[in-house]
Amino acid sequence: MKRLALLGMPNTGKSTFFNRLTGAGARVGNWPGVTVDLLGAKILLGGHMVEVVDLPGLYDLHGFSEDELVVRHFLENNPVDLVAIILNASQIEHQIAIALQFKLLGIPAILLLNMSDEAEKLGIRIDIRRMSESLGMPVMALSAKYGKGFAEARQAITGMLEISEQRPGLEDLKDKLAQDDLVEQQMQTIVSHSVQFPRQLPESFTARMDRLLLHPWLGLPIFFGVMFLLFQGIFLLGSPLQDAVEWLLGLISQHALEPLMSTSPGWLHGLLVDGIYNGVGTVASFVPIIVLFFLFMAVIEDTGYLSRAAFLMDALMSKLGLDGRSFVMLLMGFGCNVPALMGTRVMRSRPLRLLTMMVIPFSLCSARLQVFIFITAALFSAEHAPLVLFSLYLMSFATAILTALLFKRKLASQEPFVLELPPYRLPTLMQLWLRGWQEVRHFLHRASKFIIIGVVLVWALTHLPPGVAEASPQSYAATLGNLFSPILTPLGIDTQMTIALLFGFVAKEIVIGALAVIYGMEGDALTHQISISMDWVQAYSFMLFTLIYTPCLSTIATLRTESHSNLYAWGTVAWSLGLAWVVSFVFYQCARALGY
Amino acid sequence: MNQSIPLAELMPGENGVIARLKVDEALYQRLTAMGLRVGRPICVIRRAAMSGPIQVRVGLTDLILRRADALNICISPA
Numbered sequence: 322m323k324r325l326a327l328l329g330m331p332n333t334g335k336s337t338f339f340n341r342l343t344g345a346g347a348r349v350g351n352w353p354g355v356t357v358d359l360l361g362a363k364i365l366l367g368g369h370m371v372e373v374v375d376l377p378g379l380y381d382l383h384g385f386s387e388d389e390l391v392v393r394h395f396l397e398n399n400p401v402d403l404v405a406i407i408l409n410a411s412q413i414e415h416q417i418a419i420a421l422q423f424k425l426l427g428i429p430a431i432l433l434l435n436m437s438d439e440a441e442k443l444g445i446r447i448d449i450r451r452m453s454e455s456l457g458m459p460v461m462a463l464s465a466k467y468g469k470g471f472a473e474a475r476q477a478i479t480g481m482l483e484i485s486e487q488r489p490g491l492e493d494l495k496d497k498l499a500q501d502d503l504v505e506q507q508m509q510t511i512v513s514h515s516v517q518f519p520r521q522l523p524e525s526f527t528a529r530m531d532r533l534l535l536h537p538w539l540g541l542p543i544f545f546g547v548m549f550l551l552f553q554g555i556f557l558l559g560s561p562l563q564d565a566v567e568w569l570l571g572l573i574s575q576h577a578l579e580p581l582m583s584t585s586p587g588w589l590h591g592l593l594v595d596g597i598y599n600g601v602g603t604v605a606s607f608v609p610i611i612v613l614f615f616l617f618m619a620v621i622e623d624t625g626y627l628s629r630a631a632f633l634m635d636a637l638m639s640k641l642g643l644d645g646r647s648f649v650m651l652l653m654g655f656g657c658n659v660p661a662l663m664g665t666r667v668m669r670s671r672p673l674r675l676l677t678m679m680v681i682p683f684s685l686c687s688a689r690l691q692v693f694i695f696i697t698a699a700l701f702s703a704e705h706a707p708l709v710l711f712s713l714y715l716m717s718f719a720t721a722i723l724t725a726l727l728f729k730r731k732l733a734s735q736e737p738f739v740l741e742l743p744p745y746r747l748p749t750l751m752q753l754w755l756r757g758w759q760e761v762r763h764f765l766h767r768a769s770k771f772i773i774i775g776v777v778l779v780w781a782l783t784h785l786p787p788g789v790a791e792a793s794p795q796s797y798a799a800t801l802g803n804l805f806s807p808i809l810t811p812l813g814i815d816t817q818m819t820i821a822l823l824f825g826f827v828a829k830e831i832v833i834g835a836l837a838v839i840y841g842m843e844g845d846a847l848t849h850q851i852s853i854s855m856d857w858v859q860a861y862s863f864m865l866f867t868l869i870y871t872p873c874l875s876t877i878a879t880l881r882t883e884s885h886s887n888l889y890a891w892g893t894v895a896w897s898l899g900l901a902w903v904v905s906f907v908f909y910q911c912a913r914a915l916g917y
Numbered sequence: 918m919n920q921s922i923p924l925a926e927l928m929p930g931e932n933g934v935i936a937r938l939k940v941d942e943a944l945y946q947r948l949t950a951m952g953l954r955v956g957r958p959i960c961v962i963r964r965a966a967m968s969g970p971i972q973v974r975v976g977l978t979d980l981i982l983r984r985a986d987a988l989n990i991c992i993s994p995a
Binding site for chain 1: 975
């Protein structure tokens, strides 16, 4: 088996190229360091099986970040046949150093100049033939996003692999790279021989956009305005879709499932229809909103606006002991906490990483959003519901800020903040389609793993021991709920909601699935049942607790693996549990004392 | 009379040549890889409000960095 390693600076479209080459759907993003795990795929190229490895983005083979260490360790310990170096054509003048470093190491390499269309637009002309001659390695221009030059690049790689011999891992890679001055000199010679720059940069689109979007005083208001419109758009487009899914699920249940199950024993009917179908169906009706949410986030991310957000927010974040990147990760956390936690790997200083990872779980993720949309729809009027949701987003920020302020002294860092500001880009429809599809797949994966098991367990707890009335005081669910009632009753959370919360520990999607099972209802009937089983004070207290008490099990696992510390992971969980209880308690008792 | 001043003191629109990088090895490598090398012309594009970061252009690359870090980058007049 041959091995091909893909390597390049962050933000050069390496992941897009990887996806095209291997046909797999890795994430594509305009944020340095999105490709955080080592992705690999085995494909057939020319008559050989080739293992393609997508190495993390790096700035320099000398680097000290975790990603750069990963690349160095990979090259030291794994034999490779060929390294495909992917560089941003419009930034060739300083990115070419990496290609020279590989030439110096004697590793066979091919240089792919990506985003060559963008470079052309900027008026940068690269003489590919001359560059290839002076570099001593094949050079190809391509646009991974639009697929231009892809077939040729693939062919060249195949040809080179055909005649390649696997090199053993390189020892002492760092020492061999000592000749920096030489690289520096060669760089300038090669660039001046083969690249033509425009005399002056055209007053490009990016510059005009930035003048407005990075305006000292208007920048932040515009940013929050854009975010607000984004959320409005999600619900405007998502609500009808959500209704459609509910209607469809009802139709299936009424015309297919019920007639089919009419002869089966009562308990089986209960388990399959009231348990799994209603439970999973209730969760599934939120899929359109979640998909839209991720699509909109992807647009914002892929255009390069997130890096601007880092610029605008850095001054405020530095007062919290964080930096602009932490803010971007917090925003990413609104989609899902797990990738946001992994995204912190671009940070070099451990205290800064730990502090950022500590605040990310307070980001109101899309799974929690489902619970809140559901509950607010049941208990608040159409005019009040958006305000309630907005207040929960504010709470999400407030708890994150409080956490950062309390722990910033313990986790103080001096990490320099330097970040590339990429030009604005237009995401392609293909890119968006891949993203949306990935989210659906991700949901189905979670559904099959956690949600089904969760709702079955909830069904069992509410229907066992055999013979008890559903969710009656004799059921196991009630027993379990009563166990926690001394802690949760002061927050206004009843037994049924306690069961939902317990399962929400595993995944927040289960919360509404569990409620569907506990009450044995779905759709409007369930919404109505919820609205009479509690008042708005209890509902808000429940939502506050759900927002803060703990991220899902996957988040806790990620906290642990990323920090390599059990103490840190469980300490973070303990802190959020305690904070959730205090906030809900204060809210519930004050509201009651005020006569609500 | 080649007096250098910290990058942090340059105003938007002002430019100069990078004279010295007074930073540790890790940051030195990173800045170098991003194009911030001694001898290269650099231009300040904008400064964020509330003593926020500054945006600079080196070659065709735009970077943002904190003023505290920009204090350690010495610029001589172009």
